[in-house]
Amino acid sequence: MQKQTDYLEAIKTKYPEQVIIAIAKDPTGRPNPITLGWAMTVSFEPPMWAIAVSEIHYTPSCIRHSKCFTIALPSADQKDAAMFFGSRSGRDIDKFAACPRHCATEPAKKIDSVLLCEAVANFECTLEKEYPAGDHIIFIGKVVSSTINTDPNRRLYTLGPGHKLGAVSAR
Numbered sequence: 226m227q228k229q230t231d232y233l234e235a236i237k238t239k240y241p242e243q244v245i246i247a248i249a250k251d252p253t254g255r256p257n258p259i260t261l262g263w264a265m266t267v268s269f270e271p272p273m274w275a276i277a278v279s280e281i282h283y284t285p286s287c288i289r290h291s292k293c294f295t296i297a298l299p300s301a302d303q304k305d306a307a308m309f310f311g312s313r314s315g316r317d318i319d320k321f322a323a324c325p326r327h328c329a330t331e332p333a334k335k336i337d338s339v340l341l342c343e344a345v346a347n348f349e350c351t352l353e354k355e356y357p358a359g360d361h362i363i364f365i366g367k368v369v370s371s372t373i374n375t376d377p378n379r380r381l382y383t384l385g386p387g388h389k390l391g392a393v394s395a396r
């Protein structure tokens with residue numbers, strides 16, 4: 226049986242939600258990471274991802290400038306880094322320089338960005354298109370290179386409302 230309720234109540238049932246970290250260089254060449262929940266794969270051939278980013282963040286200008294971005298799938302160990310990247314703006318600080326733990330990067334192989342060394346996987350994307358969607362912009366990226374961690378760890382998810390982050394445990 227279904228009962229009518231308001232959107233904000235109903236949407237609380239969506240968890241767990243995957244967490245990704247998108248990284249694009251700003252006009253000074255500084256890589257800026259942002260934590261996102263609104264992301265999905267949208268094409269198999271060619272492989273493509275879509276991410277939804279609020280126009281008020283610093284990230285849209287970085288993606289438009291560099292025309293590419295990394296999608297990193299953070300590990301459960303990177304919970305604090307994900308919270309940090311998702312609560313501070315690259316307009317104000319160099320997030321990688323200020324991040325204390327589990328934030329090491331290495332240069333991307335095919336795009337002008339960086340990879341997260343401790344992520345479960347990284348996808349290098351070239352910017353294909355952007356579409357306005359309500360109060361967010363959907364950026365579509367085509368994957369041109371992929372890497373996985375040789376030392377696997379569990380992925381990071383949002384487990385419930387209020388950015389409660391952690392690994393999903395099997396029941």
Ligand SMILES: Cc1cc2nc3c(=O)[nH]c(=O)nc-3n(C[C@H](O)[C@H](O)[C@H](O)COP(=O)(O)O)c2cc1C
Pocket residue numbers: 244257258259260261262263264277278279281282283284285307308310311312313314315316361383388
């Ligand atoms: C778990 C989590 C998920 C988030 N998901 C999104 C999202 O899907 N889209 C978005 O625009 N912001 C999202 N945010 C907020 C941004 O990460 C945050 O506002 C960030 O500080 C913006 O950084 P920037 O100004 O450097 O671009 C999320 C934050 C957290 C902690």
